[in-house]
Amino acid sequence: MRATWVIFKREFGAYFNSTIAYVFAIVFFLTVGGVYVLFMFREGKADMRLFFELLPWFFIWLVSGVSMRLWAEEKKVGTQEVLLTLPVTSLQAVMGKYLGALAFMLLCLALTFPFPLSLYLLGTPDWGPIIGGYLAAVLVLAMFLAIGAFFSSVTQNQIVAFILTALVLALLSLAGIPPVYSNIMAIQREVGEFVRWVAVTYHFGNIARGIVDSRDVIYALSLAAFFLYLNVAMVEGRR
């Protein structure tokens, strides 16, 4: 526990010394903010439904950009050898680094708090869907990041890690678009249903309406756990 906490602190701190992380955080904030201002205010409704529906698409870039260095950089520079010869287990190292990156991304998400605040100042928003939306956003970040951390551990090239992560996250998001899974369903029903189940947008759409279903929570957490397990296996696999 202590080792995980120490590694968490270092990892979290490293993002504040990383130019690339700042760039991705700022670009995320600017694009998400720009879209929010353009669409929300034009619709004139005091809710954030569209915002939460679009969020996974922004997360693809944010997560890929922030997670690519997680293990690839350690491998490239060789610090992984120092880290893993310390008296820590692979699981502690993986979790410490993962949680450190997650904390940084939650901070990026917190940058969007002015949006609901502005709704509160300008109208009377329904808080249920907004709180539900943020809860969902945290789950999606946790799941996306586990995927990003895993792909960062398969290569020492950060660009490769970025592309692989973005590709997989994009596929996971695209799979939930009706024409995609319904066409597959028409050919083979079970496959189509699986494609829809695995899609982040399918589960996330529910939550953005303010419905927090335990099945969606289990979906996100089990995928996160699965990829973290693969991450540990990759780190152990060096041996």
Added chain:
Amino acid sequence: MAEAMVTVENLRKTFGNVVAVDSISFKVHRGEILGLLGPNGAGKTTTMRILTCYIAPDSGTAKVAGADITDDPLEVKRHIGYLPENAPVYTEMSVKEYLRFMADVRGCKGSARKERIEWVVEHCGLQPKYLATIGTLSKGYRQRVGLAQAMIHDPDLLILDEPTSGLDPRQIIEIRDLIREIGKTKTVFLSTHIMQEVEAICSRSVIIHKGKLVADGKPDELRTAAAGASRVVARIKAPPEELRGELGRLQGAGEVSVEAAEGAAAGGAVWCDCRISFQKGMDPEEGGERIFALVRDRGWSLRRLQFERISMEDVFLQLTREGAA
């Protein structure tokens, strides 16, 4: 000999078709500085990575301070301070942050942490760069940061992979002095492909070549083992024929060659360059003493008396050549 800090038994590791480490066994005794010597690609780094539990062996075992590398890697890691090749460090951190991080992971707390950090900073000469970002430091300073990190928890065993590679001559001397200093109280296991390094700092060395152990002993022992005879070179003014005969009769003398430097008149004394090999295992200085005694007794003149020291380089080349055959 003191008890063993590290015991390696029949360690073997392959990468695909390449046998990186081929059934090697050796011991590192408590309190010694053991050099692991071998050409690039001999399996030095692989051996060290196995001992530090970074990679697992295919077969064989190793124990560090009584703990088994396979059964209890965490305990093994607690006893070791490790400096990997090229001293990888988190470049975005300052020296202070980095050392604190390392101390924290190792579980040094409160005043103990403060004391240990002060100790390594002082002993590794890091005071001037304590607040600097590691990325801005020179190779020499980074190496010191790597050493400081390895010693932060006052480990029983220091494992240093090529601690002086990539440094300039001055830095090399500084790091060697530091290692010698540490070696007074700690057990050090270091690797190098530089023969002089072993002579300069190690109390014993193990030579590996193509994954196999080819020699194990003190540098002097290895030298004698590999060298065969030791040789003395002298310039003596004497009648060449007589000189050749007398030198040949010296106790322990083997092969003798005498070359007259100038045209010698029959029976006249001229300057001669002589090479005398002495028997295996004999101290060449004793041979020198006998040569001098001979010159003094006969009233000859002596201008030069030199010992041809067989360098570790020769030892190394000879052993690795044999290993390859």
